[in-house]
Amino acid sequence: MKKNEIGPRTFIYPMPVTLVGANVNGKPNFTTIGYCGAINHNPPMISVGINQKHYIRIGMNQNKTFSVNIPSSDMVKITDYCGVVSGHKVDKSQIFEVFNGKLENAPMIAECPLNLECKVVQTILYPMQEVFIGEVIAAYAEDKFLTNGLPDIKKMKALVFSMHDNNYWTIGENIGKAWSIGNELKDKLKE
Numbered sequence: 024m025k026k027n028e029i030g031p032r033t034f035i036y037p038m039p040v041t042l043v044g045a046n047v048n049g050k051p052n053f054t055t056i057g058y059c060g061a062i063n064h065n066p067p068m069i070s071v072g073i074n075q076k077h078y079i080r081i082g083m084n085q086n087k088t089f090s091v092n093i094p095s096s097d098m099v100k101i102t103d104y105c106g107v108v109s110g111h112k113v114d115k116s117q118i119f120e121v122f123n124g125k126l127e128n129a130p131m132i133a134e135c136p137l138n139l140e141c142k143v144v145q146t147i148l149y150p151m152q153e154v155f156i157g158e159v160i161a162a163y164a165e166d167k168f169l170t171n172g173l174p175d176i177k178k179m180k181a182l183v184f185s186m187h188d189n190n191y192w193t194i195g196e197n198i199g200k201a202w203s204i205g206n207e208l209k210d211k212l213k214e
């Protein structure tokens with residue numbers, strides 16, 4: 024086996040594609056973000072890494088609230104658009120149907136299958152990005168995207184992203200049950 028050393032970069036595959044929302048100076052703004060991940064199960068906490076120049080960051084610091092909206096693959100063009108134009112120059116407040124939840128200051132996108140409403144609990148400044156740690160206060164989804172009350176990745180038609188080659192992908196087939204499919208190896212590998 025010969026492995027190539029391909030350099031230290033943030034090669035996490037696949038990355039999620041999210042639309043982070045915040046009110047900036049009283050108006051909703053939405054920014055495409057791949058640096059988003061779960062960091063604590065209970066209470067539910069997530070992180071988003073936002074470039075220090077981005078307009079959305081102003082609102083996240085103003086209100087200490089934000090939303091994470093998961094677009095479907097049908098929304099790929101508008102999702103990309105939110106990642107190529109900045110609220111510094113273009114008003115993105117009218118492009119989606121916006122709704123508010125419990126925090127009343129974390130604008131969410133009605134068209135997205137899944138919405139997380141978050142309260143900022145910590146921020147960490149890195150050389151390029153500010154990382155916002157948010158506690159998820161509530162999550163929202165329409166019936167059509169749920170199975171047994173939980174988000175159904177197939178119904179949501181979730182979008183994923185490969186960073187550095189800059190490509191969007193859809194999700195493939197289900198290949199097994201987590202915390203289960205590996206059980207059959209327990210006895211085999213003991214031998």
Ligand SMILES: Cc1cc2nc3c(=O)[nH]c(=O)nc-3n(C[C@H](O)[C@H](O)[C@H](O)COP(=O)(O)O)c2cc1C
Pocket residue numbers: 040052053054055056057058059072073074075076077078079080102103105106107108109110111152184
């Ligand atoms: C697929 C994709 C993923 C992106 N991921 C991030 C990210 O994780 N962090 C970041 O700071 N910018 C990211 N960007 C860039 C911002 O979305 C982009 O610069 C945007 O125009 C900033 O908007 P704003 O100034 O209105 O906040 C991404 C863009 C795209 C297209």
